[in-house]
Amino acid sequence: MQTNRTSLSDRLAAFPRLGLANLPTPLEAMKRLTAHLGGPRLWVKREDATGLGFGGNKLRKLDYVLHEAVSSGADTIVSGGVVQSNSQRQVAAVAAKLGFSCHLVVYHGRLEPPTPEYTTSGNAFLNRLFGAHLHDVAWTGDRNAAIRTLVGDLEAKGHRPYFVPYGVSNALGAVAYASTISEIEAQAALLGFAPAAIVHCTGSAGTQAGLVVGAAVAMPNTRIVGIDIDAEPERVRADVVTFAQDASNLLDIPFDRAAVEVIAGHAGPAYGVPHEATIEAIRLAGHLEALPLDPVYSGKGLAGLIALIRQGRWRTGEDVIFLHTGGAPTLFAYQSALGI
Numbered sequence: 001m002q003t004n005r006t007s008l009s010d011r012l013a014a015f016p017r018l019g020l021a022n023l024p025t026p027l028e029a030m031k032r033l034t035a036h037l038g039g040p041r042l043w044v045k046r047e048d049a050t051g052l053g054f055g056g057n058k059l060r061k062l063d064y065v066l067h068e069a070v071s072s073g074a075d076t077i078v079s080g081g082v083v084q085s086n087s088q089r090q091v092a093a094v095a096a097k098l099g100f101s102c103h104l105v106v107y108h109g110r111l112e113p114p115t116p117e118y119t120t121s122g123n124a125f126l127n128r129l130f131g132a133h134l135h136d137v138a139w140t141g142d143r144n145a146a147i148r149t150l151v152g153d154l155e156a157k158g159h160r161p162y163f164v165p166y167g168v169s170n171a172l173g174a175v176a177y178a179s180t181i182s183e184i185e186a187q188a189a190l191l192g193f194a195p196a197a198i199v200h201c202t203g204s205a206g207t208q209a210g211l212v213v214g215a216a217v218a219m220p221n222t223r224i225v226g227i228d229i230d231a232e233p234e235r236v237r238a239d240v241v242t243f244a245q246d247a248s249n250l251l252d253i254p255f256d257r258a259a260v261e262v263i264a265g266h267a268g269p270a271y272g273v274p275h276e277a278t279i280e281a282i283r284l285a286g287h288l289e290a291l292p293l294d295p296v297y298s299g300k301g302l303a304g305l306i307a308l309i310r311q312g313r314w315r316t317g318e319d320v321i322f323l324h325t326g327g328a329p330t331l332f333a334y335q336s337a338l339g340i
Contacts, residue, residue, distance in 0.1 A: 008182045008218040011251045015175055016067045020094055021059040022051035024183040027191070027321070032288040039309035040196065040318040044291065045184060048298075048326035053093020053130065056086050056326025057177070057207055061168040062094050064176035069162035070098070076154055079164035080105030080147040082139070082272065083113070084334075086297065086327045087167050087204070089123040092130035102132040103154060103161070105146045110139040111272035114337045122333030143167075143204070167204025169239070171246035177210025178217075178247065184321065185218045193319040195222050199308070200323035201301030202226030202262060203271075205239035207325065212240065212259050213247045226262045227304030229297055230271045233264035266304035272296050277303040279338055282331075286340075294327030295334045301325070 026049060030042040050059040069077060077095040081088040081104070088104045095102035104127060113119055127134060137146045143166035154161040165173075188195055198215070202208040208226040215222050228236050240260050248255035268275030274282075274295035281302040285291040293299040305322055314320055331338075 017063040018067050020063045025049045027187040030289050037309050040314040040320045043321045045323045048324050056090050058087045058090040058168045061173035061176045074160045074162035076101040076159045076161040078103045078151050078161045082107050082110050084123045084330050089126050092127045092132040096130045104132050105137050106134050107139040118333045122329045169204040169206030173206040174209035174243045174247035177207050178214030181214025181218050195321045196318040197223040197225050198321045199225045199305045201229045201297045203230045208240045209243035212244050227301045228264050229267050229300040231267035233262050237262040292328040294330040297327050
């Protein structure tokens, strides 16, 4: 696939951002985990280090998406997620920082609470700390319907709400996340390596869409590998394709569906339910790299990467980047279920 010579950073410069996230995030070697696994050289892109509200990958998206909210004169941010959603915690943090009222749809029933502390600690506690107004709603499988309904209710009451989709996953969110590739391209060159792959957890699909679109321009020889954590790999892949196509249109570049790879089989019994491989990955990251991973997203992402290494996907001399999407507060909501 050919693109014109305009660089990814030049393309992204056409989209304004607020400067909410601490960027670029670090790219660090994971030497002890590499030695333990005996596979390719492993690196971690620290998207957990974006700063505000305990950080995470959604801040990079919100940096771009909420510029539109500010410029449109909105007074309220509306989004949603499950009880321990990392996304809505970051939305609540940004709303507090910018002075917006924040209303969050909190979905119940997508998973059974795994611990007594699930509904009161971790991200659930931080949402309250950041001043968000929480609206309990039963999970139906439609991620955005209840959020849109809440937007309508607030409009009827005279508010000026701005809709932020589940996971901050839409075309502009994917464009925003392509900026990660721009950073990795420069950092890897400075460190003297060319990554064979970037591996990450994928669920609401906007993060993977951004990585795929960015890599098409700046790192065409680097494979983007998404580890499905929703136990819905076909749905995830379809959403990645949709958002990536839309983001490619905004950036004026071609899109190749063959670049979208979603790996199934590492989500455990269901979304939000850690299994033995998840807990092993969390332990290894903590013991060997002092890297806190959560049991819903990043822990399952690393579990998938470990499985692929053990299957021999990459040679010893290759370099592979694990993208740490954040989520450490969730550990406290799952503590008694992890046996750590």
